[in-house]
Amino acid sequence: MNLIKNNALGLATLALMFGFSSCKPKNVGSAVSGDAASKSYVAPGKYDEYYNFVSGGFSGQMSVYGLPSGRLLKVVPIFSVNPENGWGYSEETKPMLNTSHGFIPWDDQHHLDLSQTNGEIDGRWIFANANNTPRVARVDLATFHTAEILELPNSAGNHSSPFITENTEYVIAGTRFSVPPDDSNGDVPINTYKQNFKGTISFISVDQTNGNMDIAFQLQCPAVNFDLSHAGKGVSSGWFFFSCYNTEQANTLLEVNASKRDKDFIMAVNWKQAAELIKAGKGRKQAVKYASNRYNEKTHTATSTIKTEVTVMDVKDFPGLVYFIPCPKSPHGCDVNPTGEYIVGSGKLAALIPVFSFDKIQKAIAAKAFEGEYEGIPVIKYDAALYGEVKKPGLGPLHTEFDDKGNAYTTMFVSSEVVKWSVKDLKVLDRVPTYYSPGHLMIPGGDSKKPTGKYLVAYNKITKDRFLPTGPELAQSAQLFDISGDKMQLILDYPTIGEPHYAQAVAASIIRDKSVKFFKIEDNSNPYVSKGEPTAKVVREGNKVHVYMTAIRSHLTPDNIEGIKLGDEVYFHVTNIEQDWDVPHGFAIKGAATGELLIMPGETTTLKWVPDRAGIIPFYCTDFCSALHQEMSGYARVSPAGSNVPISFSTGTNQPKSDSIPAK
Amino acid sequence: MKKHKIFFAFLLIGSMAACNDSSTKTAETAAPEVVANGGQEAVKDDESAKDIVKVAIGSKDHTTLVAALKQADLVTSLSNAGPFTVFAPTNAAFDKLPAGTVEGLMKPEKKEDLQNILQYHVTLAAMKAESFIDGQVLGMVNGDNVTVSIKDGKVMLNNSATIVASIPASNGIIHVIDGVLLPPAKK
Numbered sequence: 041m042n043l044i045k046n047n048a049l050g051l052a053t054l055a056l057m058f059g060f061s062s063c064k065p066k067n068v069g070s071a072v073s074g075d076a077a078s079k080s081y082v083a084p085g086k087y088d089e090y091y092n093f094v095s096g097g098f099s100g101q102m103s104v105y106g107l108p109s110g111r112l113l114k115v116v117p118i119f120s121v122n123p124e125n126g127w128g129y130s131e132e133t134k135p136m137l138n139t140s141h142g143f144i145p146w147d148d149q150h151h152l153d154l155s156q157t158n159g160e161i162d163g164r165w166i167f168a169n170a171n172n173t174p175r176v177a178r179v180d181l182a183t184f185h186t187a188e189i190l191e192l193p194n195s196a197g198n199h200s201s202p203f204i205t206e207n208t209e210y211v212i213a214g215t216r217f218s219v220p221p222d223d224s225n226g227d228v229p230i231n232t233y234k235q236n237f238k239g240t241i242s243f244i245s246v247d248q249t250n251g252n253m254d255i256a257f258q259l260q261c262p263a264v265n266f267d268l269s270h271a272g273k274g275v276s277s278g279w280f281f282f283s284c285y286n287t288e289q290a291n292t293l294l295e296v297n298a299s300k301r302d303k304d305f306i307m308a309v310n311w312k313q314a315a316e317l318i319k320a321g322k323g324r325k326q327a328v329k330y331a332s333n334r335y336n337e338k339t340h341t342a343t344s345t346i347k348t349e350v351t352v353m354d355v356k357d358f359p360g361l362v363y364f365i366p367c368p369k370s371p372h373g374c375d376v377n378p379t380g381e382y383i384v385g386s387g388k389l390a391a392l393i394p395v396f397s398f399d400k401i402q403k404a405i406a407a408k409a410f411e412g413e414y415e416g417i418p419v420i421k422y423d424a425a426l427y428g429e430v431k432k433p434g435l436g437p438l439h440t441e442f443d444d445k446g447n448a449y450t451t452m453f454v455s456s457e458v459v460k461w462s463v464k465d466l467k468v469l470d471r472v473p474t475y476y477s478p479g480h481l482m483i484p485g486g487d488s489k490k491p492t493g494k495y496l497v498a499y500n501k502i503t504k505d506r507f508l509p510t511g512p513e514l515a516q517s518a519q520l521f522d523i524s525g526d527k528m529q530l531i532l533d534y535p536t537i538g539e540p541h542y543a544q545a546v547a548a549s550i551i552r553d554k555s556v557k558f559f560k561i562e563d564n565s566n567p568y569v570s571k572g573e574p575t576a577k578v579v580r581e582g583n584k585v586h587v588y589m590t591a592i593r594s595h596l597t598p599d600n601i602e603g604i605k606l607g608d609e610v611y612f613h614v615t616n617i618e619q620d621w622d623v624p625h626g627f628a629i630k631g632a633a634t635g636e637l638l639i640m641p642g643e644t645t646t647l648k649w650v651p652d653r654a655g656i657i658p659f660y661c662t663d664f665c666s667a668l669h670q671e672m673s674g675y676a677r678v679s680p681a682g683s684n685v686p687i688s689f690s691t692g693t694n695q696p697k698s699d700s701i702p703a704k
Numbered sequence: 705m706k707k708h709k710i711f712f713a714f715l716l717i718g719s720m721a722a723c724n725d726s727s728t729k730t731a732e733t734a735a736p737e738v739v740a741n742g743g744q745e746a747v748k749d750d751e752s753a754k755d756i757v758k759v760a761i762g763s764k765d766h767t768t769l770v771a772a773l774k775q776a777d778l779v780t781s782l783s784n785a786g787p788f789t790v791f792a793p794t795n796a797a798f799d800k801l802p803a804g805t806v807e808g809l810m811k812p813e814k815k816e817d818l819q820n821i822l823q824y825h826v827t828l829a830a831m832k833a834e835s836f837i838d839g840q841v842l843g844m845v846n847g848d849n850v851t852v853s854i855k856d857g858k859v860m861l862n863n864s865a866t867i868v869a870s871i872p873a874s875n876g877i878i879h880v881i882d883g884v885l886l887p888p889a890k891k
Contacts (some may be wrong), residue, residue: 557751593787593830593875619753620874623785666785666875667828692835 072530079522080532082109087552090484090545092497093152093166094518097539100147102168102179107484107495107545108520110534118177118186119147119170127186129635131611131646132566133335135344139173139191140329148172150541151201151268155208155246159273159489163550165251167202167211174198176213176244178251180337183556187335190253193222193328193350194240200266200282202244205311206273206489211244211253212311214266214282221260221352222328233291237263240352241282243311252334255347257318259309260354261362262415263289265298266307267372268439273489274380276398278312281383283371284364287414299389303366303422305414306374306385308401310361314353317361323353338565340643356416363405364414366422367394373439377448377463378489382427386437386450393437393450395466397427428466433459438479439542441486443523444493449486451478451498458498458521460528472528474519476502483523484545492547496521496528499540506533516540557621559642566644568613573597578689585610585687590617591625591639593666596659599674600694603687606654606680612637615644626662629676636662651678743780753874756790757783760878768798768806775810776819786875787830789842791850791861793884794868801884820846824887830876833859833867848887861885 082088088106091113096102100120104113121128121137128137128145137143147170155165165187168177174195180187192198192213200214218239220226228236238260245256265286272279284305290297317323328350335342355362369387376383383396403409404424411421436454443449447469450459456477460470478498485491498521503514515535522529561571570576570588576597579586585608590597596614604610614627616639628636632649639645651657660673679685745757757779760766769792773779782788798806809818823846831842836859840852853860859867865883872878 557749593785618874620755621747621749621752623874666787668787671829 076529076531079529080108080110080520082106082111087548089548090495091548091551092482092484092543092545093154094499094536094543095152095168095541096149096537097516097541098148099538100149100170101538102149102152102166103537103540104184105518105534105536106548107497108532110518110520110532112537114184115537116179116184116186118168118179118189119144119149119175121145123635125638126636126645126647129647130637131648132339132341132644135342136186136189136333136335138333138344139175139331140193140346141173144173147175149538150199151203152542152544153202153204153211153487154544154546156204156488157207159206161485161488161490161544161546161550162208163546163554164208166544167204169198169201169213171198171216174201174213174215176202176211176242176253178246178253180251181551182554183337185335185337187251187337188253189331189333190244190255191330191332192240192242192255193330194219194238194258194260194326194352195242200241200269203269203271203280204246205271205280206277208246208248210256210311210315211246212269212271212280213242213244214269215240216265216267218263218265221326223326230291233263234289237289237291239263239266241266241309243314254332255330255350257314257323257351257353259314259362260352261307262356262417264305268374270374270376270383270487272376272380272398274378276376276380276383278310279398280309280311281374281376282307282309283367283374283385285370285372299370303368304370304387305364305419306367306371306383306396308363308365309355313361314358317353317358318351322358323351325349326352337559338563340559340564340566340645360405362417363401364417364419365396365401365425366411366419367396368392373437373450375440375442375448375487377442378444378491380489382463384440384448384450386440388436388438388453390437391432391435393430393433393440393461394422395427395430395463396425400427401425430461430466430468433461433468434471439481441481441483441496442491443483443486443496444491449481449483449496449523449528451481453477453479453501458496458528460523470527472521472530474498474500475506475517475533476500476504478519480540480542482543482545484547487544494522494524495545496523497543497545499536499543501539503535507535558619558623559640561615561617561619561642564615564642564644566613566615568611568646569644570613570615570617572617573691576689576691578603578687580687583608587612587689589614589627591615591627591661591672592617593623594661594668594672595691596627596661596672596674597691598689599691601674601689602677602679603685604651604676604678605683605685606651606678608651610649610651610676612647612649612659613644614639614647616641618642623665624663625665625672627659628662629659630657638663651676654678654680743783745779745783747783755783755875756786756788756873756878759871759873760790760792763792765794765796765880766792768795769793772806772810772818772822776815776822778819778822782826782875784875787828788876789827789829789831790876790878791825791865791867791881791885792878793825793865793881797865797881797883820887821884824848824850824885832877833870833879844887846887850885 090107092105092107102116117127154161174192178188195215196219197216199216202211218237241259243256264284267283269282286298287304333344367385369389371385372388373386404420409424410418434452434455438451440450481498498519520532618641657676826845838854842850865881867879869880
């Protein structure tokens with residue numbers, strides 16, 4: 041009682057102190073004004089306005105938050121195994137992480153792009169990049185499940201990716217590291233970068249009926265580092281813009297050697313023309329090796345196919361396809377405003393933000409207003425492409441998003457702030473500090489033709505003292521700003537998973553109502569499905585034992601299994617035969633070195649188990665599914681190799697012999 | 705302890721009011737939305753298999769039972785994950801009770817008695833009709849026992865009600881019975 045009393049008093053005192061501190065003038069301390077809490081408050085039981093998809097950085101996954109509350113709604117595993125739901129552990133999902141290098145359990149996920157129709161977010165899919173071993177994934181937004189992962193040959197460090205065209209015709213992926221092409225002898229001295237290295241841009245086609253991705257073609261470009269990109273839209277429809285750094289073509293100490301030139305480039309690509317050239321049979325077939333992994337929602341099983349050919353066009357052979365535009369100081373972000381007229385290049389070492397005009401670029405091309413060539417590609421004169429410069433925006437500009445009122449918002453890494461400026465007159469309108477050192481920022485629809493104007497989230501790289509300390513590593517902070525007024529207002533801090541890079545958000549109504557509640561058991565065509573308890577069974581095939589198991593509240597069928605022998609490989613094919621929303625079951629067996637399972641209603645997943653000793657081995661449901669969850673368990677009997685215990689299985693009938701029950 | 709909570713709330717209001725003469729907006733925008741609480745029976749879901757409550761609501765032979773479940777505040781519990789076995793007397797079974805019994809139990813002051821009777825019809829675990837064995841004793845949710853007997857292939861409970869149909873539900877199973885089970889008198 042005393043303790044409670046003291047705590048209550050302590051809290052009250054704290055509240056009092058906090059109350060007073062909020063009376064300080066603005067821009068002192070945390071710069072939060074009094075109505076921030078109400079602006080981000082979503083009452084218990086109420087929904088957020090937006091789904092916010094946030095890249096997981098070095099976690100390899102994608103997280104989904106609600107805005108404005110900052111509630112974590114889900115972590116969707118993509119490029120890393122995920123113990124929470126068996127991604128990469130179950131036999132059915134392992135092929136999703138297959139590559140030409142074999143199974144890769146962990147990658148680095150940087151950028152996300154929601155599918156669009158006519159430049160507006162349509163809520164069908166979200167695309168994600170693997171930065172390290174170059175891949176692009178497609179996540180289905182009806183199931184929030186990764187549906188496809190496609191590896192990219194001729195690439196290394198898939199950073200300028202995945203950015204889509206206006207109607208999701210293509211997902212574009214530019215390589216960060218230029219490398220010798222996959223079909224060349226790559227065993228060359230590293231300092232032969234200029235002679236032997238190439239930069240590749242992949243154009244991935246998207247089947248509009250089912251989302252399936254394929255590499256339509258690749259553009260072989262001069263060896264530089266492609267950093268980020270965005271599609272043209274509206275007036276610049278059919279074009280794509282890439283930021284390029286290391287135009288010095290350094291291969292060592294890039295920190296110094298890739299920062300020498302006063303200007304690097306924005307690369308403008310006429311992708312419609314490229315697509316037509318490919319259609320006309322241009323380009324050469326190149327022998328490569330890459331994995332195409334697709335998840336089938338009916339079999340609940342992924343298939344990995346190794347493909348061996350891509351069509352490549354060397355851009356210098358096709359005049360008119362590609363132009364370079366000088367852009368100061370190692371540009372990072374490459375962002376296109378909602379009308380498509382203005383292209384913003386954020387030179388991370390520049391003291392200004394150049395804004396290029398698509399109209400002027402076209403006129404410069406027509407007038408051949410070139411200052412020369414770079415590796416055979418025309419370089420447009422800076423002033424001929426430039427609309428204007430944002431002067432003194434802050435230090436270290438990185439990324440720009442747009443609102444619905446003609447404003448742009450740019451993160452400043454070094455000066456740790458978000459700067460709002462007018463696209464029309466390039467005047468700085470407002471600036472607000474972030475805590476600390478923001479990387480990407482995101483406005484719902486902020487890179488589409490139809491941005492919103494209510495919220496902005498800055499994803500910060502440095503946390504330090506913003507949250508209670510948790511040892512040397514702290515969760516990266518996201519900061520939510522209200523941008524509906526003239527002044528940006530910080531309304532919420534919240535922690536994120538991994539390291540967020542780019543993010544996307546869309547009105548909840550676009551996605552909410554089509555969300556799948558469970559998988560229909562009658563549609564399940566997994567070869568090892570058991571659609572009901574009568575078909576549950578155990579089948580021996582040589583030294584492989586297949587257990588066709590069902591799970592329903594609150595028992596597993598079969599739950600007594602005998603006849604397994606040392607030397608066997610046992611496959612538990614567990615079908616969750618529930619047809620009820622949010623009732624997954626789990627499966628774990630003692631000593632399984634392969635992990636566990638989490639099985640959605642209507643789904644079949646498989647755990648491989650190689651017993652390493654004879655004895656009685658319990659198994660159980662790991663997801664608290666019901667009041668009798670603790671009863672949802674069973675036993676497997678493992679006999680020595682060569683034992684003659686026959687395969688047998690049962691549920692509820694293998695009662696103890698009556699004479700074995702002790703008398704009362 | 706209650707006293708301190710009030711004291712704490714006072715301090716909070718006090719501190720917020722202290723800001724009101726500066727230009728900072730506070731209390732008036734922060735009025736929390738009141739959200740009506742419903743149990744899982746209020747979840748909007750027309751796709752999932754029906755739970756026990758939804759199955760019962762859909763049965764024209766169980767209107768008395770459904771009304772009684774509502775009166776006894778058991779709808780939320782039986783919409784839970786379960787797993788339940790529910791013995792569901794038909795309207796006709798309730799009609800067999802002495803005249804006025806049901807009406808009496810539906811009075812607010814008899815709510816506990818009604819809960820006791822209805823909970824005597826529910827047990828945890830989803831038990832299929834074929835899994836019952838003669839002489840089996842079931843521990844019911846109200847704390848009393850029901851004894852199972854098997855006669856001519858029919859499952860009888862306390863020798864007073866017979867299972868006439870069985871309907872699976874997402875969170876268990878409903879066995880329709882032709883009599884109302886009456887719990888033993890309180891000791």
